[in-house]
Amino acid sequence: MRVKLARVAGFCMGVRRAMEIALEASRNAPKPVYTLGPLIHNPSALALLEKQGVSILKEIPRKGEGTVIIRAHGAPPSTIEKLKRAGFSIKNATCPKVVKVQMLAKTYASKGYNCVLIGDKGHAEVIGILAHAGEKGILVSSEEDIEKLPTLNKYIILAQTTQDRKRFEKWCKKILEKNPGGKIFDTICDATFRRQHEVRRLAKHVEAIVVVGGKNSANTKRLAEIASECNAFTLAVETAEDLDLEKLKNFSSIGVTAGASTPNWVINQVVKQLEALPGKKETILERGTKKLIRFLLEANLMTGLAGFCLALGIGLILRLGLRSIIGACAAGGYIYAMHTLNRLLNREAGRYNDPLRANFLTIHQKALIGFSIFLSILSILISFYLGENAFLMYLALSLLGALYTARLFTDKKFRKKRLSLSGTKSFFVPLAWSIVSVIAPTIDLNSVNQQVIIILFALAFAIVFLRSALLDVLEIHGDKIVGRETIAVILGESKTIKLIKIVAFLTAITSLALVVWKITPIGVICFLPISLLFLLLSFKLKGEAIGLLLRLELFVELNFILFALLIIILKLIGIKLGFKI
Ligand code: SF4
Numbered sequence: 347m348r349v350k351l352a353r354v355a356g357f358c359m360g361v362r363r364a365m366e367i368a369l370e371a372s373r374n375a376p377k378p379v380y381t382l383g384p385l386i387h388n389p390s391a392l393a394l395l396e397k398q399g400v401s402i403l404k405e406i407p408r409k410g411e412g413t414v415i416i417r418a419h420g421a422p423p424s425t426i427e428k429l430k431r432a433g434f435s436i437k438n439a440t441c442p443k444v445v446k447v448q449m450l451a452k453t454y455a456s457k458g459y460n461c462v463l464i465g466d467k468g469h470a471e472v473i474g475i476l477a478h479a480g481e482k483g484i485l486v487s488s489e490e491d492i493e494k495l496p497t498l499n500k501y502i503i504l505a506q507t508t509q510d511r512k513r514f515e516k517w518c519k520k521i522l523e524k525n526p527g528g529k530i531f532d533t534i535c536d537a538t539f540r541r542q543h544e545v546r547r548l549a550k551h552v553e554a555i556v557v558v559g560g561k562n563s564a565n566t567k568r569l570a571e572i573a574s575e576c577n578a579f580t581l582a583v584e585t586a587e588d589l590d591l592e593k594l595k596n597f598s599s600i601g602v603t604a605g606a607s608t609p610n611w612v613i614n615q616v617v618k619q620l621e622a623l624p625g626k627k628e629t630i631l632e633r634g635t636k637k638l639i640r641f642l643l644e645a646n647l648m649t650g651l652a653g654f655c656l657a658l659g660i661g662l663i664l665r666l667g668l669r670s671i672i673g674a675c676a677a678g679g680y681i682y683a684m685h686t687l688n689r690l691l692n693r694e695a696g697r698y699n700d701p702l703r704a705n706f707l708t709i710h711q712k713a714l715i716g717f718s719i720f721l722s723i724l725s726i727l728i729s730f731y732l733g734e735n736a737f738l739m740y741l742a743l744s745l746l747g748a749l750y751t752a753r754l755f756t757d758k759k760f761r762k763k764r765l766s767l768s769g770t771k772s773f774f775v776p777l778a779w780s781i782v783s784v785i786a787p788t789i790d791l792n793s794v795n796q797q798v799i800i801i802l803f804a805l806a807f808a809i810v811f812l813r814s815a816l817l818d819v820l821e822i823h824g825d826k827i828v829g830r831e832t833i834a835v836i837l838g839e840s841k842t843i844k845l846i847k848i849v850a851f852l853t854a855i856t857s858l859a860l861v862v863w864k865i866t867p868i869g870v871i872c873f874l875p876i877s878l879l880f881l882l883l884s885f886k887l888k889g890e891a892i893g894l895l896l897r898l899e900l901f902v903e904l905n906f907i908l909f910a911l912l913i914i915i916l917k918l919i920g921i922k923l924g925f926k927i
Pocket residue numbers: 358359360361418419441442443444507508535536537538606
């Protein structure tokens with residue numbers, strides 16, 4: 347099935363932030379941890395929070411202990427005071443955009459202005475904003491409310507962040523006609539609008555639309571209404587289990603969108619389930635290709651292939667002849683084995699990042715472990731051809747990996763320790779890749795220029811670091827849920843993306859300079875396009891654009907295949923033109 351995911355779907359910035367604060371509190375804040383009312387309108391996310399020990403506080407007791415998280419809608423200052431007096435610690439997850447409206451209400455009310463708020467009666471956000479305006483707050487939730495407005499001299503008009511802009515503008519006009527001189531602040535958040543705009547766009551390109559989100563989520567319901575208005579067959583589901591696959595089979599293309607409170611892992615599961623469905627016009631070849639790609643990714647074979655290609659490319663740059671292929675086989679096998687075992691250990695995070703892969707790993711666990719051990723042993727044996735030191739290097743690396751894995755399978759305490767060490771994963775992975783692809787094939791050779799080896803080691807490290815960091819950003823949700831401290835979790839998404847951009851840019855510039863100044867063989871120029879491609883991918887990495895995120899892993903691994911291909915092409919050109927590359 348051809349599945350198109352809305353460019354903007356799922357968690358908005360405020361909800362995402364609230365979720366992250368709640369997950370962080372579940373690990374580090376004083377226990378028990380509560381949210382004041384449901385954090386978001388999504389059963390899967392609430393079930394997850396419950397599992398992490400975050401429950402819902404329905405009423406404020408006279409005495410309490412632990413932590414209370416104020417949700418994205420915010421709360422009246424008196425409620426927060428009451429919670430503090432009862433003895434709770436407070437984690438305020440009010441969305442910054444809601445805080446801005448609260449502050450406007452507070453500031454203008456203190457200057458004697460009336461604050462007219464256009465919003466829905468009884469909504470938590472509205473209650474919170476009005477409370478900040480105190481006696482100066484006036485709610486307008488219908489046209490009748492406008493008629494009933496008293497005469498206002500000094501006043502401002504604010505909007506609940508999720509209001510419809512057309513209605514807001516119409517009502518503002520009416521209020522101003524009745525009471526001229528009011529100051530308008532358009533405080534509507536465009537997160538909802540952007541999702542609605544995107545579903546209209548999507549409807550033009552697909553035959554059916556699946557809207558993912560909680561049954562009680564107002565913005566999810568609105569997305570489903572818009573999709574129907576656009577004449578697309580619309581199906582609203584809470585999870586992948588609700589998909590009516592029999593009906594959906596009759597289409598050749600399906601669009602997927604999701605409300606602002608739908609977690610990525612739920613969207614992910616729906617997309618993967620739909621992609622596995624045979625599309626009406628899909629050819630056997632298309633289906634076969636998709637299945638093959640999925641299998642290569644799920645079974646981790648793409649990662650092994652990426653490792654093989656990096657080592658092959660470097661061997662060709664260094665003109666190592668047969669050693670290039672032997673070294674690449676050993677590197678590919680080793681990288682495959684270590685990554686597969688690591689993925690098996692991190693299945694818990696994988697359940698949120700890529701549930702179908704987690705299922706695949708569970709079903710084929712024994713075969714994957716067996717194959718990884720086989721490849722690991724094979725790599726050690728192959729490395730014998732590269733020389734004594736290379737053999738010892740592989741032996742040491744494989745033993746370290748095996749020790750690490752064996753202890754993790756048995757020792758829960760060690761597993762906890764490892765979690766706190768895992769921020770270093772983004773450095774250890776590039777280190778291991780660079781060792782097996784640059785050092786191991788050359789350590790037993792005297793003829794290779796040491797300066798070039800160091801440069802290639804640094805470039806390989808940078809490229810694999812880009813790979814790791816990009817994948818860490820991709821998997822940040824699941825990692826945060828299970829408390830894995832990857833570089834993206836430690837630095838935060840935007841700082842990691844900035845770091846990726848800097849490293850990619852520097853790698854591109856360096857590889858170009860090295861070739862221009864004839865410091866390294868000409869093949870080093872192939873680092874330039876792949877670092878630029880990583881740079882391009884990092885520009886596309888936006889929190890809300892999960893369409894790309896779902897496919898990022900494939901692009902990342904393909905980059906390494908491209909690297910090897912470019913070097914082969916360059917070599918062939920060199921042979922044709924009669925000079926050595
Ligand atoms: S919809 Fe806008 S204002 Fe509301 S939580 Fe999301 S980002 Fe914040």
